[in-house]
Amino acid sequence: MSNRREDGAAGVTEADAGGGAQGGGLTGGPAGGPAGGPAGVSAGDAHLAHRVPELGALQLLLAVARLGSLGRAAAELGISQPAASSRVRAMERQLGVGLVERSPRGSRLTDAGVLVTDWARRVVEAAEAFDAGAQALRDRRDSRLRVAASMTVAEYLLPGWLIALRRERPDTAVSLLSGNSAAVVERLLADEADLGFVEGLTAPRGLRGAVVARDRLVVVVGPDHPWARRRTPLAPAELAATALILREEGSGTREVLDAALAEHGGLAAPLLELTSTTALKAAVASGAGPAVLSELAVAEELAAHRLIQIPVEGVDLRRALRAVWRSGQRPTGPGRDLLSLTRRVQ
Amino acid sequence: MSNRREDGAAGVTEADAGGGAQGGGLTGGPAGGPAGGPAGVSAGDAHLAHRVPELGALQLLLAVARLGSLGRAAAELGISQPAASSRVRAMERQLGVGLVERSPRGSRLTDAGVLVTDWARRVVEAAEAFDAGAQALRDRRDSRLRVAASMTVAEYLLPGWLIALRRERPDTAVSLLSGNSAAVVERLLADEADLGFVEGLTAPRGLRGAVVARDRLVVVVGPDHPWARRRTPLAPAELAATALILREEGSGTREVLDAALAEHGGLAAPLLELTSTTALKAAVASGAGPAVLSELAVAEELAAHRLIQIPVEGVDLRRALRAVWRSGQRPTGPGRDLLSLTRRVQ
């Protein structure tokens, strides 16, 4: 962990965070999702931004790791070498840990740097998803592919698709309209969109479509709810008889749930009605009661055990996710590319 | 989407991105992980940081969404109300989309704002994990709980635990040492750490421990690899006979794999040996060949289909993740808190 810096004040180079090189990694954890996800963003530390380097710095760190040189990393990001040097040093001072081992032959990450870089990668990946989505939201009219997607698809799936699409067809400009399924259908019929994505039990009338994925609704409760300690699956009638926290009337999730429980007595009067999935999850997590949500919407919370999934027996809560288009307007060009992507990248 | 702003130049307030309120969300997707994850960070767009608002702005947006007022959000982040106002406006200009509907009675998110805020939440959550990890890396000697963890635990699991711990015991300062399993054991025996986390088949000699989770090694290939189209599970002998991309000798993953395949003829000579999990995943994704990695390390890549998991029959590739401590030094106080967390938050 030698470091050429000799000045007193500046660099706190504690660097090495452990024994050997990262050779002996044995790893552990449960099956399924990306465990250990961060807890929810509630009130949260106000000064997070002061303790986490900004995106440019994190990207720079990734570039240094990949290219093995501050100078080359600087070039890739389009800044000067001294700027890169100073940014990395600022980051090291901010974190209180040496990240990069400089040598006249280049730069390598320290052990701590490897760890920090891995955490940084997650932030940058989230930022890329943000960017992909936001860009589609901006490029409104003048884009080659106009996509209309339901809220949840737009939120959870589309950014990943767009990144993959950009990787294969960098010149494709995509614009995104998002609303409920009815709005998606409307946009397609009005020729304001080329390709739509909706969820539901059946394909919308007047449109052609293809199932690109499946989804399931799950019953979730907060960790302190009595159900969280249940061992036996929930009976449909029991679910139907329970007051749930629900999205407002007209929500697709609620519709599907209604249909599934119709033969078991129908939904009980709701315990609470909320308008956003986020608010709903927060209410459930804080113990207000059980809710039924898309698996997709609660994957992170389940992995971090902020929410507990309760198995239900004897009810089919699966739904299809469909790509849809106007009859006779089977997608070509960029639309076809995106469509084929959705079959590979879920 | 009324907006009080009247000046010409400044605000591009395209705002609304869809039909109705976000009521009709029907949702879809496959089982398992957080699908639709972003693609890997390779060369990446240089100017990502110019297109994505910085963390403080994203946090501000979340606060506005939660509190319903720019002023209150500003107060929570410890900045003045005009600063918040200007930041949000800058963000709207940057993204080219109206995010917040201002009114004399407060502020609400627009439809597009809801979407953007959800994407922003992911970035902020990743940043919180970064912060939790980095803080533990810094607070070296003077902390109340000194944790030693193997590289992979430190990378994938610990940040989540630390966030949860901070939630319950805000005053607990944790320091993190990370290295291979041997180094972790060494630190514990030298009384330089209070609690350790290692993966492996058996508990280390001289230490007490408890299994806190389980993990599995999985065989993965790039999407273009012939195996990706396979329908039948891999036979152990077939896996053993195949040249794989592996971590260097001494890696825990390699050790476990070696043990599991011993009775099937032992590992073939490696196709390639790499020193970091990241480099390994990149090599596999680009089609260099198959590799065996912790489920934990490839969860995101599997979800985004950048890597394909190949089932293997007849070999047990599971491992235990253990918390360990010195005999007679059963963790108390903060250590006990963390330990009990690991059983709930995976």
Add this chain to the structure above:
DNA sequence: ATGAGGGCATAAGCTGGAGTTATGAGCAAC
């Protein structure tokens, strides 16, 4: 040996973004 080249650090100067305080305007409820 000795010079060329790559890599990083330092120094000095500039610029712009983001913050601050002070103030005004719109709307609601009392």
Add this chain to the structure above:
DNA sequence: GTTGCTCATAACTCCAGCTTATGCCCTCAT
């Protein structure tokens, strides 16, 4: 009408980060 909440604008300040210019150190090749 007045009080109180909201947000917007204006003028000013200041610091963070960039750039260019330069120097040192090390390695490698001649």
